[in-house]
Amino acid sequence: MSPDASPQNLPHVVIIGGGFGGIAAARAFRNQPVRLTLIDRRNHHLFQPLLYQVATAALNPSDIASPIRRILRRQKNASVILGEAVSIDRDRKIVHLADAEVAYDYLIVATGATHSYFGHDEWSEAAPALKTLEDAVEIRRRVLVAYEAAEREVDDGEVRGWLTFVIVGAGPTGVEMAGALAEISRRVLERDFRKIDPGRARIILIEAGPRVLPAMSPHSSERALAQLQHLGVEVILNSAVSHIDDRAVVHALGRIETRTAIWAAGVAASPLGKTLGVETDRAGRVLVNQDLSVPQADGVFVIGDLASIKSDGKPVPGLSPAAIQEGRHAARNIVHLIRGEATEPFRYWDKGTLATIGRAAAVADIGRMRISGLIAWLMWLFVHIFFLIGFRNRFLVISEWAWMYLRNDRGARLITGDVEPLLERGKRLEDRNRMLSP
Amino acid sequence: MSPDASPQNLPHVVIIGGGFGGIAAARAFRNQPVRLTLIDRRNHHLFQPLLYQVATAALNPSDIASPIRRILRRQKNASVILGEAVSIDRDRKIVHLADAEVAYDYLIVATGATHSYFGHDEWSEAAPALKTLEDAVEIRRRVLVAYEAAEREVDDGEVRGWLTFVIVGAGPTGVEMAGALAEISRRVLERDFRKIDPGRARIILIEAGPRVLPAMSPHSSERALAQLQHLGVEVILNSAVSHIDDRAVVHALGRIETRTAIWAAGVAASPLGKTLGVETDRAGRVLVNQDLSVPQADGVFVIGDLASIKSDGKPVPGLSPAAIQEGRHAARNIVHLIRGEATEPFRYWDKGTLATIGRAAAVADIGRMRISGLIAWLMWLFVHIFFLIGFRNRFLVISEWAWMYLRNDRGARLITGDVEPLLERGKRLEDRNRMLSP
Numbered sequence: 001m002s003p004d005a006s007p008q009n010l011p012h013v014v015i016i017g018g019g020f021g022g023i024a025a026a027r028a029f030r031n032q033p034v035r036l037t038l039i040d041r042r043n044h045h046l047f048q049p050l051l052y053q054v055a056t057a058a059l060n061p062s063d064i065a066s067p068i069r070r071i072l073r074r075q076k077n078a079s080v081i082l083g084e085a086v087s088i089d090r091d092r093k094i095v096h097l098a099d100a101e102v103a104y105d106y107l108i109v110a111t112g113a114t115h116s117y118f119g120h121d122e123w124s125e126a127a128p129a130l131k132t133l134e135d136a137v138e139i140r141r142r143v144l145v146a147y148e149a150a151e152r153e154v155d156d157g158e159v160r161g162w163l164t165f166v167i168v169g170a171g172p173t174g175v176e177m178a179g180a181l182a183e184i185s186r187r188v189l190e191r192d193f194r195k196i197d198p199g200r201a202r203i204i205l206i207e208a209g210p211r212v213l214p215a216m217s218p219h220s221s222e223r224a225l226a227q228l229q230h231l232g233v234e235v236i237l238n239s240a241v242s243h244i245d246d247r248a249v250v251h252a253l254g255r256i257e258t259r260t261a262i263w264a265a266g267v268a269a270s271p272l273g274k275t276l277g278v279e280t281d282r283a284g285r286v287l288v289n290q291d292l293s294v295p296q297a298d299g300v301f302v303i304g305d306l307a308s309i310k311s312d313g314k315p316v317p318g319l320s321p322a323a324i325q326e327g328r329h330a331a332r333n334i335v336h337l338i339r340g341e342a343t344e345p346f347r348y349w350d351k352g353t354l355a356t357i358g359r360a361a362a363v364a365d366i367g368r369m370r371i372s373g374l375i376a377w378l379m380w381l382f383v384h385i386f387f388l389i390g391f392r393n394r395f396l397v398i399s400e401w402a403w404m405y406l407r408n409d410r411g412a413r414l415i416t417g418d419v420e421p422l423l424e425r426g427k428r429l430e431d432r433n434r435m436l437s438p
Numbered sequence: 439m440s441p442d443a444s445p446q447n448l449p450h451v452v453i454i455g456g457g458f459g460g461i462a463a464a465r466a467f468r469n470q471p472v473r474l475t476l477i478d479r480r481n482h483h484l485f486q487p488l489l490y491q492v493a494t495a496a497l498n499p500s501d502i503a504s505p506i507r508r509i510l511r512r513q514k515n516a517s518v519i520l521g522e523a524v525s526i527d528r529d530r531k532i533v534h535l536a537d538a539e540v541a542y543d544y545l546i547v548a549t550g551a552t553h554s555y556f557g558h559d560e561w562s563e564a565a566p567a568l569k570t571l572e573d574a575v576e577i578r579r580r581v582l583v584a585y586e587a588a589e590r591e592v593d594d595g596e597v598r599g600w601l602t603f604v605i606v607g608a609g610p611t612g613v614e615m616a617g618a619l620a621e622i623s624r625r626v627l628e629r630d631f632r633k634i635d636p637g638r639a640r641i642i643l644i645e646a647g648p649r650v651l652p653a654m655s656p657h658s659s660e661r662a663l664a665q666l667q668h669l670g671v672e673v674i675l676n677s678a679v680s681h682i683d684d685r686a687v688v689h690a691l692g693r694i695e696t697r698t699a700i701w702a703a704g705v706a707a708s709p710l711g712k713t714l715g716v717e718t719d720r721a722g723r724v725l726v727n728q729d730l731s732v733p734q735a736d737g738v739f740v741i742g743d744l745a746s747i748k749s750d751g752k753p754v755p756g757l758s759p760a761a762i763q764e765g766r767h768a769a770r771n772i773v774h775l776i777r778g779e780a781t782e783p784f785r786y787w788d789k790g791t792l793a794t795i796g797r798a799a800a801v802a803d804i805g806r807m808r809i810s811g812l813i814a815w816l817m818w819l820f821v822h823i824f825f826l827i828g829f830r831n832r833f834l835v836i837s838e839w840a841w842m843y844l845r846n847d848r849g850a851r852l853i854t855g856d857v858e859p860l861l862e863r864g865k866r867l868e869d870r871n872r873m874l875s876p
Contacts (some may be wrong), residue, residue, distance in 0.1 A: 043586060044854040060498040069630040070851070079632045082586035099592070133854055143730045146483060148520035152538070193506040194517045388685075399837065413508070414500045415481040415520075416571055 010035045010077075011338055014095055014102055016085045016272065017110035018045045018068040020320040021304035024327030025108050026078055032335055037075050037102060039095065041084035043067055047388055050397070052173055054136035055262075056180035057144065057410040061133045063396050064388070085111070087275035090297040105291040106299040106334045109272060110327065112389040113318060116268035116283075127166075127261035130173055137416065143181065144415045146260045147189060147376055150196045157257070163201040164258040166249045168241050169265030170207035171215065175224060177262055178205040179357040181221045188410050203233045204258075206251050208240040208265075214361070215317065216353055217248060220363040223372035229359040232324075241265075267318065276300065281308045292330045293345035293392035299337075301330040307396050311348035320387075321351055343379065356380045359405055442811055445515075450472045452533055452540055454523045455548035456483045458508040458758040462765030463546050464516055465689055470773050471512075471744035474515050475540060477533065479522035479598065481505055485826055486489075487758065490611055490834070492574035493700075494618035494720045495582065495626075495848040499571045503835050523549070525713035528735040536656045542711045544772045547710060547724070549757060550766065551743035554706035554721075565604075565699035566609055575854065581619065582853045585627060588653055595695070601639040602696040604687045606679050609653070612771065613662060615700055616643040617796040626848050641671045642696075644689050645790040646678040651793055651801070653755065658793075658801040661750060661810035665799040694720030697807070711744050719746045729781035730768045737775075739768040741831035749786035752799045758825075759789055794818045868873040 011034050016228030018040035024304070029036050036307070044065035053059040072078045083097040095102045105276075115129035128138055140160045143165065150162035165181050169175045182203045187200035205212070205228065211221040212228065212235060236253060243250040249261050269284035271375045272353055278294055285308035286294060292307065294300040304323035309316050316322045326346060333343040354376065360379035371379070388394045404410055449472050453460045456478035467474050482503035491497040510516045519715050521535040526547070555569035581603065588600035589733055595601065605612045605621050620641045627636035643650070643666065649659040650673060666673055674691060681688040684698045689701050707722035716726045716732055723746035724732060730745065732738040742761035754760045765785060771781040792803030792814065800815035802808075809817070818840070826832050842848055 043582060043851070058499050061854065062498050065852050067630070067851045070847075073630050081589065082583070083591055133852075137854070144481060145520070150521055151517075152521065192505070192511050368800075396834070396837065398833065409508075413481070413505045414503050414571075416499065416575070 007035060007077075010036065011105040012103065013106045013108070013334060014104035015108045015110060016040075016088075016095060017049070017112060017270075017304070017356060018042065018080075018112060018114050019304060019323065020325040021112070021323035022108065022110035023068070023071060024324040024325060025110065025303065025331045026072060026075070026327075026330045027364055028331035029077065032074050032077070032079060033330075033336075034106075034334075034338070035079075035103075035436045036075075036080060037079045038072065038085055038100065039081045039085055039097070040068055041082070042132075042371070043069065043082055044133075045071055046386075047393075049132075049384060050135070050388075051130055052180060053178040054133065055139040056129055057140050057179065057413045058180065058404055059397060059400055061137060062427060063393055063400065065133060066393060084234075085272055088272065088300070090276055090278075090294075090300060094301065104299065106337070107301065108327070108334070109276070109300065109302045110304045110323070111270035111272045112323075113267040113269050113283075115263060116266035118265065118266050122262065126170060126246050127244045127249070127263040130177070130264040136211060141415050142260050143184070144159065144413060146200060147193065147196070147201075148415075149259070151193050159196060160202075161247065161257045161259045163196065163198075164204065164256060164260070165201065166204045166206060166256055166258045166261045167250065168206050168244070168261065168263050170205050170209075170212035170235070170237075174205055174207070174262075174264035175212055175228065175355055178203050178228060178233045178235075179231055179361065180230075180307075182233050183358050184410065186232060188413075197326060204236065204256060204301050205233055206236045206239055206249070208238070208242060210238055212237070213355055216355065216363065217365045217370055219370045220355075220365050220372065223370075224357055224363045227363075227372070229248065230304060231358050231361070233374060245383075267305070273302065273306050276302075283308075290345040291333050292326055292346050293333065293343065299334075300401065303327050303330050303389065309346065311346065316346075316348045319353070322348055325349060334420040358431050445473060448515075448662055449543040450475065450541065451544045451546070451772060452477065452542035453546045453548060454478075455485070455550060455708075455742070456480065456518075456531060457548060457550050457742060457761065459761035460546065460548035461506070461509060462762040463741065463769045464510060464513070464765075466766045467515065467767035468513050469517070470769075470776075472515060472544075472772075472776070473517075473795045474513075474519050475519060475542075475651065476510065477508060477519045477521055477523055477535070477540065478506055479520070480570075481507065481520055482571075482645075483509055483823075483873050486569075487567055487822060489571070489574050490614040490618060490747065492571065492576040493568055493581070493615065494622060495851045496618065496842055497835060497838055499575060501646065501831055501838060503571060503657075504831060523710055526710065526738070527686055528714055528716075528732075528738060539825035542737065544766070544775070545739065546768050546772070547714070547738065547740045547744060548742045548761070549710045550756070550761075550814050551705040551707050551721075552709075553701060554704035555701065556704050559684075561701065563605050565606060565687070565701040567701040568615070573713035576626075580698050581622070582851060585631065585634070585636055585639075587697070589631050597634060598640075599685065599695045601634065601636075602694060602698070603639065604642045604644060604696045604699045605703050606644050606682070606687065606699065608643050608647075608650035608673070608675075609702060612643055612645070612700075612702035613666065614648055614794055615702060616641050616671045616673075617669055617799065618664060620666075620671050621796050622848065624670060626851075628819065632635065637754050642694060643671055644674045644677055644679060644687070646676070648676055650675070654791055654793065654801065655732075655803045655808055655828070657808045658664050658810065661808075662793065662795055662801045665795040665801075665810070669796050669799070705743070707744050711740065714738065714740075721746075728783040729771050730764055730784050731771065731781065737772075737865065739771065741765050747784065749760045754784075754786045757791070760786055763787060792818045792821060 013034045015038045047064040050064045058414040063077045065394040087096045185198045185201035239253040273286045286302040303326035356362040363372045364376040453476045488502045525534045529685045623636045623639035673804040677690040724740040741764035743756040792802045794800040800811045800813040800818045
């Protein structure tokens with residue numbers, strides 16, 4: 001073996017982020033002559049499209065999460081480091097973690113996006129967003145506690161506040177959350193309570209723009225709206241939210257008394273992008289070259305939601321298929337560079353967009369086709385099962401879904417953590433020490 | 439309908455606690471002429487015997503938890519209140535919650551036991567105990583993070599500290615935890631890491647007394663010890679722990695450098711018992727009459743781990759079958775009182791004791807029979823599946839176990855929450871900013 005071929009002399013590729021893009025990139029290096037290190041602050045890859053199902057008690061956190069180590073277990077050239085990258089030094093070619101440093105020859109930054117409250121971070125306490133598993137468990141907790149609190153409450157106005165759920169933002173997450181919350185109240189919790197009727201809970205979806213699912217075709221937006229309304233969701237369009245607190249959501253067209261608000265409106269790029277010191281767009285995304293490399297940052301590529309790039313003159317959307325395609329492409333281009341070859345420009349292949357509203361209710365835009373209802377829903381089921389990583393997860397998710405759709409039950413109706421602070425949240429002092437009658 | 443028969447005039451039975459005893463009592467009132475209110479600070483009944491499997495990443499939290507509302511959904515005379523009982527006023531016959539009051543005619547207190555650090559509550563941070571789902575998730579997190587930290591660590595001594603797990607107390611929980619941790623390191627994580635060999639992790643079980651599983655027969659203790667040692671667990675007997683901190687466990691026979699300690703040693707009765715103002719034993723358990731009623735507290739019964747009672751001259755053990763039998767018995771005695779009949783004394787029917795050590799390894803004492811190995815393990819599997827509440831949970835747990843035992847994989851290897859504080863826990867300053875090499 002020549003000295004050059006020993007593992008320590010192979011180029012070191014570092015990938016930051018174990019989402020769709022980062023995992024796709026790591027796998028693309030499988031049989032390539034590199035040393036690979038994947039850094040993530042979580043030990044798991046998260047199947048984010050199903051996160052709302054954890055928030056609505058349909059799936060368990062571990063059903064949609066796979067240990068990154070397990071995914072890359074057979075890929076002998078790959079190491080995994082648990083840690084949070086805080087900044088990138090493009091001159092010294094070093095990634096800084098909170099307590100250590102990792103040097104790279106080539107770097108793929110795939111840390112994605114986080115939620116944004118458009119400058120109103122004070123809303124985050126009253127209206128949590130849905131990005132991580134912890135967010136999902138917290139939202140599930142609040143939703144389930146709201147019904148419990150309503151059952152305990154003696155004042156009618158208070159009961160209404162607990163039984164009103166407001167979702168801000170009608171993108172895919174907001175629409176899916178609204179549909180799932182409607183199904184829980186109408187179908188799942190129906191017989192569980194003695195004093196309240198969960199079926200009378202109000203689910204309100206507020207959108208600043210003129211239609212739901214703005215990234216899809218107008219026809220699909222219309223179908224989705226009809227399906228939401230059929231499920232009993234109240235949809236308010238063209239009304240921006242101006243204030244959120246523990247007891248109400250205020251929007252342009254009115255004020256809604258609610259104890260449970262959920263934020264599904266804005267995204268912002270991961271702050272790691274800015275530490276590269278290169279040009280970013282308004283949302284903080286890195287403006288990458290057409291081959292996904294970063295101008296003036298030797299060996300650095302940015303992919304997924306953190307990258308701003310056009311394909312065929314249109315911006316590449318922040319969707320998982322785009323992140324996966326970019327991950328593979330960046331890996332291929334790094335291999336080109338290692339071989340001394342020219343890189344290739346990235347082109348996005350749009351396979352279509354799907355969104356689900358509820359059982360047997362979904363919409364799909366595929367090329368010029370517009371599909372809705374049962375067929376779109378079956379496509380959605382199939383695609384999501386197919387892309388879940390790991391046979392075990394697929395099997396468990398199918399089991400949970402079969403149970404849920406056949407029995408109208410949700411398996412993961414679990415409130416963890418102390419409930420008193422939530423029950424107390426925003427409660428006025430004079431409400432205390434009242435007598436509960438069964 | 440006579441006025442007496444309207445639901446509002448029926449006697450009000452309040453049960454505090456939705457564990458094995460409380461649920462058994464509630465169900466026993468199913469067709470009885472009472473109004474029933476069950477109060478619990480959790481929305482779920484927990485199948486505690488399998489809690490260690492959540493802590494060791496074999497099962498999901500929701501696999502062993504059922505919403506109490508769902509369990510009692512068809513029992514029309516039962517209401518469920520989510521809330522924490524803080525004290526009982528036996529003169530006014532009122533249960534005080536943090537923010538409300540509930541009046542009772544008859545009361546069953548079934549709040550069980552919590553863990554005790556024998557006056558060393560300062561150990562709880564470094565050595566969490568295993569009583570709630572939150573505890574289990576926290577222990578799982580620490581165990582999984584320890585392997586991650588070891589993989590990142592450059593100093594050999596530090597690696598050893600991360601790869602040493604100490605369990606204090608060799609009762610059923612301690613033995614089950616030790617066995618499961620040994621299986622994880624030897625079988626599950628084997629190929630997942632690049633720098634460390636998880637198979638070299640040390641699992642140490644420390645017990646102050648002379649044998650493991652002290653509540654079982656000496657023969658079963660011996661068999662369990664042999665099975666633990668076969669799995670690679672180091673068992674230290676006759677040595678009491680005198681100090682625990684972030685970096686070490688000190689016991690009578692030595693000092694063990696460890697980053698992960700788990701407390702499985704002491705239990706103390708729920709503090710609610712003392713608020714009754716009646717006689718309690720050293721562990722805080724209420725000394726109940728032979729019919730499970732409480733002396734000088736009209737209409738109050740105490741059951742399960744919170745009750746101190748003898749049957750056939752021997753103390754009734756703090757096991758779930760005892761709590762279930764007591765719950766049913768207390769309900770029956772309350773029905774007697776409502777009818778103006780005499781109550782009956784409680785007698786415990788000992789069906790035997792089972793403990794599991796690992797795959798195909800368990801011990802059982804049934805009457806005078808002593809069983810160990812595969813047969814005992816199959817009995818353990820069967821009993822635990824049979825008593826799990828809810829068909830759905832049974833189905834999922836069987837699926838998870840089949841996967842785990844056939845594939846040597848554990849499905850719930852999920853670290854949630856921020857990991858940096860854990861990685862940082864006890865880390866010395868000079869360790870920072872070191873360069874990690876892949």
